[in-house]
Amino acid sequence: MLNFSRLKIGFIISSILFFFYIFLGNFNFINKTNLFLDKKVNLGLDLQGGSYLLLEIDMNPLINKKLEEKTVDLKKKFNEKKLDFKNLNILNNKITFEIKNSSQKEIAINLINKTNNDENIFSRINNNNIENANKDFVYKIEKDLFILQFNEEYIKRQKKDAINQSIEIVRKRVDQLGTKEPTIQQKGENRIIVELPGLTDPSSFKNILGKTAQLNFKFIKTSNSSSDNLGFEKVKNKSDGLFIEVEKRLIVSGENLTDAQPGFDRETNQSIVSFKFDNLGAKKFANATKDNVGRPLAIILDNEILSSPVIREPILTGSGQISGGFTVEEANQLAILLRAGALPAPMKIIEERTVGADLGKDSIRSGIISFIAGFLLVFVYMVYAYKLFGIFANISLLLNIVILISVLSIFGSTLTLPGIAGIVLTVGMAIDTNVIIYERAKEELKIEKSNIIAFDIAYRKSLLTIIDSNLTTLIAGIILFYLGSGPVKGFAVTLCVGLITSFFTAFTVSRLMVSKYLMANKDKIINI
Amino acid sequence: MTNFNFLKYKIFFLFVSSFLVLASIILVFTKGLDFGVDFKGGTTIEIRLEKKIEIENIRNSLSKLKINNYSVKEFGAVNDFLISTDNSISPNDIKNFIEKDLKEKITIRKVETVGPKVGSELIKSAIYSVLLCFIAMFFYLWFRFEWQFSFGGIAALFHDTIITVGVFSLLGLQFDLTIVAALLTIIGYSINDTVIIYDRIRENLKKDSTSELSNLVNESLNNTLSRTLKTSGTTLLSIIAVLIFGGEVLRGFAFAITFGIIIGTYSSIYIASPIVMFFKVKRDWSVKVDNTP
Numbered sequence: 001m002l003n004f005s006r007l008k009i010g011f012i013i014s015s016i017l018f019f020f021y022i023f024l025g026n027f028n029f030i031n032k033t034n035l036f037l038d039k040k041v042n043l044g045l046d047l048q049g050g051s052y053l054l055l056e057i058d059m060n061p062l063i064n065k066k067l068e069e070k071t072v073d074l075k076k077k078f079n080e081k082k083l084d085f086k087n088l089n090i091l092n093n094k095i096t097f098e099i100k101n102s103s104q105k106e107i108a109i110n111l112i113n114k115t116n117n118d119e120n121i122f123s124r125i126n127n128n129n130i131e132n133a134n135k136d137f138v139y140k141i142e143k144d145l146f147i148l149q150f151n152e153e154y155i156k157r158q159k160k161d162a163i164n165q166s167i168e169i170v171r172k173r174v175d176q177l178g179t180k181e182p183t184i185q186q187k188g189e190n191r192i193i194v195e196l197p198g199l200t201d202p203s204s205f206k207n208i209l210g211k212t213a214q215l216n217f218k219f220i221k222t223s224n225s226s227s228d229n230l231g232f233e234k235v236k237n238k239s240d241g242l243f244i245e246v247e248k249r250l251i252v253s254g255e256n257l258t259d260a261q262p263g264f265d266r267e268t269n270q271s272i273v274s275f276k277f278d279n280l281g282a283k284k285f286a287n288a289t290k291d292n293v294g295r296p297l298a299i300i301l302d303n304e305i306l307s308s309p310v311i312r313e314p315i316l317t318g319s320g321q322i323s324g325g326f327t328v329e330e331a332n333q334l335a336i337l338l339r340a341g342a343l344p345a346p347m348k349i350i351e352e353r354t355v356g357a358d359l360g361k362d363s364i365r366s367g368i369i370s371f372i373a374g375f376l377l378v379f380v381y382m383v384y385a386y387k388l389f390g391i392f393a394n395i396s397l398l399l400n401i402v403i404l405i406s407v408l409s410i411f412g413s414t415l416t417l418p419g420i421a422g423i424v425l426t427v428g429m430a431i432d433t434n435v436i437i438y439e440r441a442k443e444e445l446k447i448e449k450s451n452i453i454a455f456d457i458a459y460r461k462s463l464l465t466i467i468d469s470n471l472t473t474l475i476a477g478i479i480l481f482y483l484g485s486g487p488v489k490g491f492a493v494t495l496c497v498g499l500i501t502s503f504f505t506a507f508t509v510s511r512l513m514v515s516k517y518l519m520a521n522k523d524k525i526i527n528i
Numbered sequence: 529m530t531n532f533n534f535l536k537y538k539i540f541f542l543f544v545s546s547f548l549v550l551a552s553i554i555l556v557f558t559k560g561l562d563f564g565v566d567f568k569g570g571t572t573i574e575i576r577l578e579k580k581i582e583i584e585n586i587r588n589s590l591s592k593l594k595i596n597n598y599s600v601k602e603f604g605a606v607n608d609f610l611i612s613t614d615n616s617i618s619p620n621d622i623k624n625f626i627e628k629d630l631k632e633k634i635t636i637r638k639v640e641t642v643g644p645k646v647g648s649e650l651i652k653s654a655i656y657s658v659l660l661c662f663i664a665m666f667f668y669l670w671f672r673f674e675w676q677f678s679f680g681g682i683a684a685l686f687h688d689t690i691i692t693v694g695v696f697s698l699l700g701l702q703f704d705l706t707i708v709a710a711l712l713t714i715i716g717y718s719i720n721d722t723v724i725i726y727d728r729i730r731e732n733l734k735k736d737s738t739s740e741l742s743n744l745v746n747e748s749l750n751n752t753l754s755r756t757l758k759t760s761g762t763t764l765l766s767i768i769a770v771l772i773f774g775g776e777v778l779r780g781f782a783f784a785i786t787f788g789i790i791i792g793t794y795s796s797i798y799i800a801s802p803i804v805m806f807f808k809v810k811r812d813w814s815v816k817v818d819n820t821p
Contacts, residue, residue: 046777054646200636203620350643359574359637366775374769378762385758418706421770421778425785428766429717432759436724439755465727468672469720475664476716480709483657488709495713 001459002452002515012508016399022406039409044416046487047364049357050197055209055347057166057190059159062345063093063150066158070137070148071095072248077111095148102144112139112148159189162344167192170347172340173208192347200356204333212346213337215254216300217285219292220308221245235298237305238324244305246298251288253342256281260338262331265323271331274321275338282318290314299324301334353486367420374424375401378431386438389514389528393434396510400430403501404494413497416490426498429473433506436469437462442528451526452518459511466506470499534749534797535742535805541798545687552694559697564704565640567654569647570597570612573619574638577607581632586611589629593622604776608637615641654708658689661715669719673726674810680803681722684795688718692788701780710784717763718792721756722800728752729804737811745801753797760793 004012025036045052067090074095078085084100085108099108139148150158167184170192174182183195194209196202221232221244234243259276277285289297289311296308299322306324326334355363378397382390404423408415441458448454474496481492518526565572586600586609595617603610611622619639627634642650665685669678689711696703728748736744764786771782 056645201620203618348643349641351646352639352641354636354639356635356637358576358635363775363777366773366778370770370773370778373773374766377765377769381762381765417774417777418709418781421774421781424766424770424774425713425763428763431762432720435758435762436755439758443751465724468723468727472665472668472719472723473713473716475668476661476712479657479661479664480712483653483712484705484709488705491706491709 001463001511002456002518004512004515009512012512016403016509019399019403019406022409023402026405026409039412041405041408042412042414043360043364044414044419044487044490045195045197045353046355046417047360047367047415048197049200049355049360050195051199051202051205052351052353052486053194053196053202053205053209053349054187054351055166055170055192055194056350057163057192057343058346058348059162059190060093062158062162063155064090066150067093067095074112078108081107081111083107083111093149095146097146098144099146100144105141105144108146112146163190163192165344166347169341169343170194170209173336174205176336176340177205177208191350198357200354202352202354204329206349206352208333208336210347210349211333211337212302212343213254213340214302214342215257215338216298217251217253217288218246218249218298218300219251219288220296220298221247222295235300235303235305237308239307244298244308246300246305251297252277252281252284254338255342256284257338260335262328262335263321265321268323270323271326271328272321272323273326273331273334273338275319277318279318282316285318285320286314286316290316363417367417371420371424371427374427378427382431382434386434386528388517389434389438392510392513392517393431393438393506395513396434396505397427397430397502399509400498400502400505401427403505404498407497407501408494413493414490415494416487418487419490419494422491422494423498426495426502430498430502430506432469433466433502434510436466437506438528445526445528451524452522455514455518459507463507466503470503474499530750530753532750532753533746535746535802538798538802542802545795545799548694549687549690552690552697555694555697559700561693561697561703562700564702565612565642565647566705567647567651567703569642569644570614571617571619571639571641573611573613573622573636574603575609575611575623575626575634576605576637577609578633580606581630583609585630586626589626590622592629593617593625608776615643650705654705658708658711658715661712662686665715665719669723669726672723673730676804676807676809677726679807680800681719681726683803684722684792684800685715685719687795687799688714688788688792691791692784695787696780696784701783704780706778706781707784710781710788713785714788714792718788718796721760721793721796724755724759725749725752725796725801726804729801729809733809733811741805741808741811745805749797749801756793756796760789764789 022037022039025038026040071088071090074097075088083104085097086100088097089095099105137148137154138151139146141147163186167186171182171184174184174194174196179196179199181197183193185193187193194205196205199205231248232245233248235246236242237244256277257275258278258281261274263272263274264270265272293311293313296310298305298308300306306322309323322334324330375397379394382393382397384390386393401423404426437458440462441455444454444457445451448457477492477496477499481489481496484492583600583602590598590600590611595613598611598613600612601610602608613622619636619641623634623636626632662682662685666678666682669681692711692714693703695701696707725748728751729745732744732748732751767782767785767789770778771786774782
């Protein structure tokens with residue numbers, strides 16, 4: 001194991017040079033000339049300061065909303081065709097109703113199918129067999145009781161759409177607030193990770209990210225409410241907390257907004273948000289206001305009435321303003337929310353980790369100090385225990401760090417505080433490889449006369465042991481990688497990469513040095 | 529080479545170890561663990577004041593806030609404190625309240641908020657990953673050696689993990705996700721010594737199929753002792769540097785690994801090896817002889 005061909009030596013040296021090249025790119029003062037690659041190790045949020053937020057989308061309201069829409073639709077169709085029904089309810093994600101007259105069963109089935117546009121008719125469940133299983137809705141009939149529900153596929157698709165849409169909107173909102181290099185990514189099927197480096201007070205982000213921002217314009221119930229409405233609902237009034245009955249019928253919603261800006265109303269001395277509808281929205285709004293002059297309108301944001309202005313004249317321009325006793329900050333936030341659009345489903349912040357910039361700096365400092373201390377301790381011990389061979393091991397250990405950092409740079413990995421601890425730990429573990437080899441060599445030297453043969457046997461016999469011991473730690477590291485998030489993941493990464501690079505350096509660099517030394521001092525008595 | 533009779537006192541050490549494991553289990557179930565916010569859910573806020581202040585002042589101030597659950601402890605420096613509460617109040621409100629109440633300037637250094645759902649998920653995935661790690665090690669040893677070795681190695685790992693957790697319970701140290709990371713590292717690393725010893729036991733078994741098994745095991749332990757101590761020693765040197773200089777954030781983590789390495793080295797010698805003897809490993813290895821480490 002001690003023979004190196006020229007090709008091998010060339011490979012080892014050129015790969016070390018390559019890693020050095022990458023490694024040096026990490027230092028700004030060296031890389032001023034752009035001579036080196038701009039690949040760097042990223043500092044984790046715990047080192048540079050910043051905020052980590054985990055958001056969870058609650059999908060139930062989304063499905064419920066779809067069911068409600070369906071129920072309203074059904075009711076309308078049933079009334080039109082004079083179908084006698086009772087107990088039309090939504091319960092446990094199912095719509096149920098009973099028909100009073102069994103002979104109307106066929107009519108009911110027909111009407112159910114008619115509530116679906118296109119060919120999206122309900123599939124029928126018969127004795128646990130689903131006909132038309134590929135449809136979005138399924139129904140089941142037990143005597144006179146009808147049970148309707150969405151099929152799994154449809155719900156899954158809705159959820160997928162919802163998360164994609166939410167990520168888009170979260171991104172827009174974060175961009176509006178302006179922060180450097182935010183990361184937004186999906187986690188699991190209903191969660192979103194938002195990482196905001198450099199941000200140490202996420203309260204305004206939390207306010208904005210947690211809002212659904214569903215803006216609706218509806219009429220408040222009055223004596224002249226139209227008869228073809230879909231019923232009424234009670235909505236809380238923001239200013240006094242009382243519940244006011246409004247029509248369920250939607251005039252226009254935030255979907256049709258093209259712009260929203262915070263502003264100030266000089267007449268009332270209030271912060272306001274002025275908005276502009278798109279063509280469709282403007283048309284809807286114009287039609288509704290034309291016929292309802294004198295009626296109060298409810299401007300509803302996330303099930304809360306912000307304001308209820310009375311329509312004095314038809315609004316044909318498609319623009320208007322919302323006044324809701326806002327502070328300047330609130331008006332700003334609302335404008336941002338309206339510009340970014342509404343979330344398809346409500347979202348909650350379920351985890352937050354924020355590190356201040358000065359704690360980050362402290363962590364970097366203590367990380368570097370413990371690295372230097374750990375390295376020196378091991379360094380001194382190796383020289384003490386193995387003399388010249390200890391120095392060989394130390395040189396390869398130094399190179400190991402260089403290679404480790406450059407591998408992390410190449411992958412653009414994130415270095416966290418536990419990650420630094422992982423590097424320090426791999427210093428201690430990487431040297432194990434050399435210890436195992438040298439200890440074995442010591443034993444073999446007692447039996448073998450030739451230094452070269454003794455070391456050769458030592459390298460050969462240690463190889464499997466070293467692979468064994470590195471592999472077990474590697475397995476644990478990989479499991480850790482999947483367990484952890486953020487800082488802990490950083491530790492798993494440096495640990496795993498460090499083990500692999502240490503294996504490389506021990507069997508190339510330090511072996512090369514040992515071999516060159518032994519070849520040059522064939523007859524010398526080795527003191528190890 | 530050393531010539532200790534490691535196995536002479538094996539019954540004694542097995543007894544001591546069983547006692548420690550049992551005591552740890554009892555401790556964890558009676559005294560419990562001081563779960564960090566990762567597992568328990570809730571909010572922790574690390575604050576720094578401009579000058580030194582008595583912890584009682586902060587406690588008094590918080591008691592005026594009418595929040596249900598809170599605790600304050602010193603955190604590293606004399607003017608650093610860690611406040612833990614539930615999620616009912618925002619960190620900024622707490623900061624503003626104390627600032628006004630004590631008329632001191634406060635900076636928030638760190639905030640961690642974990643919802644109850646995330647907390648219980650993290651507990652679950654922590655337990656799963658530790659178990660998965662055990663299973664992986666078991667099969668690794670089985671694949672590399674024989675089932676007797678697997679049991680010996682796994683028993684030693686259980687021993688190391690349980691006692692480390694027991695020490696955290698005994699000392700009332702905070703147990704969070706980084707400690708689980710430390711446990712996994714211990715599991716992966718402390719098996720190394722065991723593997724080295726097992727390798728040697730097998731090598732000696734192949735050389736000599738007639739001697740008393742206990743003599744062979746003891747010889748193997750002596751063969752590898754210097755290696756076992758030195759590899760553990762160098763790793764210990766590096767992690768002790770983290771323990772001393774790594775700051776408050778890494779203290780628990782570094783402590784767990786330090787302790788785990790020490791107990792892992794002990795268990796490789798006094799738990800893993802005697803158990804292999806009890807199970808009576810196969811003695812005739814003549815079928816496959818070459819390319820052994």
